[in-house]
Amino acid sequence: MSEKTKYALVTGGSRGIGRAVCIQLAKDSDYKILINYNSNETAANETKVAVEAEGNKAELLKFDVANAESVSKSLDAWQESNPEAVIEVLVNNAGINKDGLFMWMTTQDWNSVINTSLNGFFNVTNHLIKQLLVNKYGRIINMVSVSGVKGTPGQTNYSAAKGAVVAATKALAQEVAKRNVTVNAVAPGFINTDMTSELNEKELKKLIPANRFGEAEEVAHLVSFLASRNASYITGEVININGGIYS
Structure with missing residues (x-):
């Protein structure tokens, strides 16, 4: 039996932290990179070029994580045309925010944030989890937020989703640990x-002990470590x- 080609899938991989993660995984691992995007194909292609500049291969995969049918259709079609491929690493990074005070929040602003961040996590992870369990190996990394652990005023919907x-993350980690599948959140x-x-960085950085905003690359290094074999005893974390703003 020939060795399967191993992939890492990053949802919302076209910009920001998602892009940085794609590039870092390309630098640190042998995984081919699947860049998921929803609408911005130009940005997704820029990420692809950046990954290929690291000497790695990348493919674009268009679907809306919030749309279960779109997720299934796209991933199934990709698997059919790549029968020898296996997705070993999943980075659930896609997310949106619709900030505003809860009192004025519309149902649409509540639902769209929950659908992308929370249901998006379910749609993609649920579709891929069986394969990870059968293969007895996998890395699931969920991008959450300080809002999801501390709560942030003006972000009740985003805080709820994250x-x-x-x-x-904590529950699923316990279900799948015996199969060498780790599940962590960043x-x-x-x-x-x-x-x-x-955001007003000048004002906000006064609240941050490190006295600055972080860089997407710094987050990407952490994700890359969690995606590696070196992190095999870390799960449910x-x-x-x-920068020390909350622990």
């Missing part, structure tokens, strides 16, 4: 990305990466 993924604080570009 907090739920924190709890799901909880970034303020990181320089498109998502934080509107939520690792904060926030």
Whole structure:
């Protein structure tokens, strides 16, 4: 039996932390990189070029994590055309925020954030988990947030979604540990990305003991470690990466 080609799938891999993770995994591992994106194909292609510049291979995979049918269809079609391939690493990074005070929050702003961050985690992970268990090896890394562990005012929806993924991480880790599948969460604080570009860094960094925003690459190094064989005894953990703002 020939050796299967091993892949790492990063959802929301076209920009920000997702892009940095794709590039870091390309540098640190032999995994071919599957870059999931929803709408921004130009950005996804830029990530692909950056991965290939590291001497690794990358493919784009378009689907909306919040749409279970789209997830299944896309992953099944990819598997059919790559019968010798196996996804060993899953980084659930796709997420959106629709910030605002809870009192004024619309049902749509609540649902869209929950659907992407929480149901997106379910849709993709649930589709791939059987294969990881059959292969008796896998790495699942869920991108959460300081909002999901501490709670952030103006982000009740985002905090709820990420907090739920924190709890799901801890539960799923216990279900699959015997099969050498680890499940961990990474909880970034303020990181320089498109998502934080509107924030007042000068004011906010006063709250951060490290006195600066973090860089996407710093998060990516942590994710890359958790995706490696060196992290095989770490599971069910939520690792904060926030410059000391909360622990």
